[in-house]
Every structure is written in structure tokens, then in C-alpha cells.
Amino acid sequence: MERVSSKPDIERAARWVADNLRSAGFQSIEIVPTALHPLVYAESLNAPGKPTILFYGHYDVQPAEPLHLWTTPAFEPTVRNGNIYARGTADDKGQVHIHLKALQALHQIGGEFPINIKILIEGEEEVGSVSLWNFVQKNKEKLKADALVVSDTSMLGKGVPSITYGLRGLNYYQIELTGPRRDLHSGVYGGAVPNPLAALAELFAKLHDKNFRVTVPGFYDNVKQLSKAERKALNALPWSRKTFQEAVGAPGYCGEKGFTTVEQLWIRPTLELNGLWGGYQGEGAKTVIPSRAYAKFSTRLVPGQDPQRIAKLVEKHVRKLLPKTVTCKFEVLSTGKPWSAPYHAPIFQRAQAALQKGFNQKAVFIREGGSIPFVTQMYDTFEVPCVLIGFGLPDENAHAPDEHLYLENYFSGIKAIAHFYQDLATL
Numbered sequence: 001m002e003r004v005s006s007k008p009d010i011e012r013a014a015r016w017v018a019d020n021l022r023s024a025g026f027q028s029i030e031i032v033p034t035a036l037h038p039l040v041y042a043e044s045l046n047a048p049g050k051p052t053i054l055f056y057g058h059y060d061v062q063p064a065e066p067l068h069l070w071t072t073p074a075f076e077p078t079v080r081n082g083n084i085y086a087r088g089t090a091d092d093k094g095q096v097h098i099h100l101k102a103l104q105a106l107h108q109i110g111g112e113f114p115i116n117i118k119i120l121i122e123g124e125e126e127v128g129s130v131s132l133w134n135f136v137q138k139n140k141e142k143l144k145a146d147a148l149v150v151s152d153t154s155m156l157g158k159g160v161p162s163i164t165y166g167l168r169g170l171n172y173y174q175i176e177l178t179g180p181r182r183d184l185h186s187g188v189y190g191g192a193v194p195n196p197l198a199a200l201a202e203l204f205a206k207l208h209d210k211n212f213r214v215t216v217p218g219f220y221d222n223v224k225q226l227s228k229a230e231r232k233a234l235n236a237l238p239w240s241r242k243t244f245q246e247a248v249g250a251p252g253y254c255g256e257k258g259f260t261t262v263e264q265l266w267i268r269p270t271l272e273l274n275g276l277w278g279g280y281q282g283e284g285a286k287t288v289i290p291s292r293a294y295a296k297f298s299t300r301l302v303p304g305q306d307p308q309r310i311a312k313l314v315e316k317h318v319r320k321l322l323p324k325t326v327t328c329k330f331e332v333l334s335t336g337k338p339w340s341a342p343y344h345a346p347i348f349q350r351a352q353a354a355l356q357k358g359f360n361q362k363a364v365f366i367r368e369g370g371s372i373p374f375v376t377q378m379y380d381t382f383e384v385p386c387v388l389i390g391f392g393l394p395d396e397n398a399h400a401p402d403e404h405l406y407l408e409n410y411f412s413g414i415k416a417i418a419h420f421y422q423d424l425a426t427l
Helices: 011-023 092-108 132-138 196-205 228-235 243-247 261-266 309-321 346-359 373-382 407-426
Strands: 028-032 039-044 053-060 078-080 083-087 117-122 149-150 162-167 171-180 270-278 292-301 327-336 364-366 386-390 404-406
Touching: 011 028, 053 078, 053 092, 053 373, 078 309, 083 407, 092 407, 149 373, 162 309, 162 346, 171 196, 171 309, 196 270, 196 386, 228 261, 228 364, 261 364, 292 309, 309 327, 327 373, 346 386, 346 407, 373 386, 386 407, 404 407
Parallel strands: 053 117, 053 149, 149 386, 162 364
Antiparallel strands: 028 039, 039 117, 078 083, 083 404, 162 386, 171 292, 171 327, 270 292
């Protein structure tokens, strides 16, 4: 079922989620209309005196383009080589389905769930969760829980169940540069007229130094340093540099000097160019100096960095670096705070034990470089533990052609989550 986040016609997907919740044993289910895409809320509060868990996920997905790079159609699930291929299998429909099937199993064997469960599944995560936070603010009492559980992250690798206790924050920006009033003939005007595309290229070449550090003044101020013990633990994880390079497919590495690859990915802030366009891009030749040029870029933030402060610093530095021959429209499209949790808390230990039961392998505690704004917002609002249990793998092509989910992780994940919810009844 196609549920691309930028397409408005995904009400059918919300109904599919509601139907699956009904099959899992929920009787109180709402499809909540929003200004953009509906969200689905369900609850089962029939375990007095037991913990209440809020599970969050999303049913929308990234666009599947370029479609010609898919081996099989993006929205026709196909099983091959021990994986299921389709858009959203790893991010996040497949992982949501693991929880739905675990709850269905618990319902079938016990009638009532062993704990109180609230489910919140949105349809706008891939476009910034535009309506979600408004719903949360209006329904704080309804959403109160003892812990938040999310499965929208990855395992460290095959056979290594993982619990994520830290995420980077995310600021996302767009720049529009304007040079001449209109596109100009590059033969007639070239050499005397400013080219905004060239100005953008020069700008981004200056945003990192030779050690791959971001050149924005003040960017690294207030970055919280990890303890020696935590840094040692992260670098002792069964993480393979060779496997990472094979998954990435690049001929070599780059990154901030003085830090391991794991540290570069998880605990260091970054600035990345995400898209650059302008001028003529069609077939054949069209020799123009473009009137406008555009770029999208992002900063990933770590604990200690304030998104609003970083956005101001970045804009100030960008404007300083640009030549006076172009004008700049600078937009901050979204901001998100970093997050980390004390993984020695009892609920994290229960999650670790449940994963061992499901996978027959001890789970590890990891950080991730990605961002889930809802986690930070919920933590700030309700001040409850947030447990991130991911079942995807780093090389499963989330957001790319041939996205897939390893079926062994899918089935082991169902067992693990069923154990987790059962075990929480004695917390």
C-alpha cells in the first residue's frame, strides 16, 4: 500500500493501521483527522496497577523514486534471499507491524494485555510531524504513560539486537541565491556576471576545514563530552569497519579528525549538503548563467547544542561567506533537539532481557546518528524513559531503492516484544 508522506491520499493506510489494531485486541481506536494526514490512536487500559506504555510509530514513508532502480515494484512486497522488499519495510511500517503482531499474540493467549498499552501512529513523520505535536499538546492527559517505546531505529548488525539510548538532533535549512534577474546566455554575459551556482559551490567548500571540522564559529561550543567509560564502551561494540564500508559502497572514508568512525557517526555534530540545484538540467546543452541557485543542507546536533542557537550561528556564517554579488534567502525548515537516556534504568534492563529471549543473543546499548523529534519532545513534556528498540539493519536501504527488512529479525522481534510487554507487568 502506497503511503508516501508527501501525498495527501493516505487515509486508506490509516484505516489499515486501525484494522490491524482491532485484530490485535484493541477496542478503543480513533482515526484522528489533522490538517495533513490522519493519525491513529488506540488504548487498552485494563491492567490496573500495572505500568502504562505509550508506543509510537509512523505509517508514512519516503518517496520511492528513482523507481527504475528497484528490482521489484516498491509497493508490492516481495520476499527473496531471506528479506522482504518494499518501501517502508525498515522505516517504519515493518517495525510497527512487529509490535502489532506481538500484541496480537499476547491477546490471543491471554485475552487482556498484561500491561496498559497506548498506541500512537502518525502519518507525517517523513515530512516533519506537522500535526503530531498539536495533538500531543491537546491530549497530554490522555497520552500520559510510564514510558515511551519506539521501534524506528536499527540494530548494530545481523545477530546483534540493540537498544538505542542516544540520538542526534537535526536542523534542516534551505538557501536560495539570486544573481541576475533572469537566466542569461553564458557566451554573451559569461565572465562579467555573477553565477549563483558557483557561489553556492564556493560556499559549501568553505564550510569544512582540512580536518573535516565545521567552520561555523561557536558550532562546537557546549558540546557535551562523553565519559571515558562510555566512550570506551561504544568503541568496544562489535562494530565492523569493513562491513560499514561495504554497506556504504564508497571507495574511502572521511570524517572529523581525532575521532573513530563510531564516534563520528553517533556523538559528533556534523554539517551535510543534502541537495544542490539550479540552471539547466535537461537533455543536451543549454548554455546559461542561472538566475537562481538552491541548496538544502542539515546539521546533526549532539547533547549540549541548542538547535535555535546553532541555526543563528549557521545563518550568520553563511551570509558572511557569500559574495556581495548575490542575494540570499535563508530558511530554517525544521529544528530538533538531541537526546540521550540513562540506559542503566530498570526498563532498559527489561528490554535487554526480552531481546535476549527473542534473539538468543545479549542485546547491546548503542547510540544513533539519526533524529526522531517526537522522542525528544515527549521526553521534555512527560519526563519519562524513552526506550528505542530497532529491528532494521544499517544496510537495508531505508529511504533508498530496494528497501528491505531481514525476516529473521522480523520474527525474532515479535518474540522479543511479546516478552518485553509481558515482563513489564512485574516492573
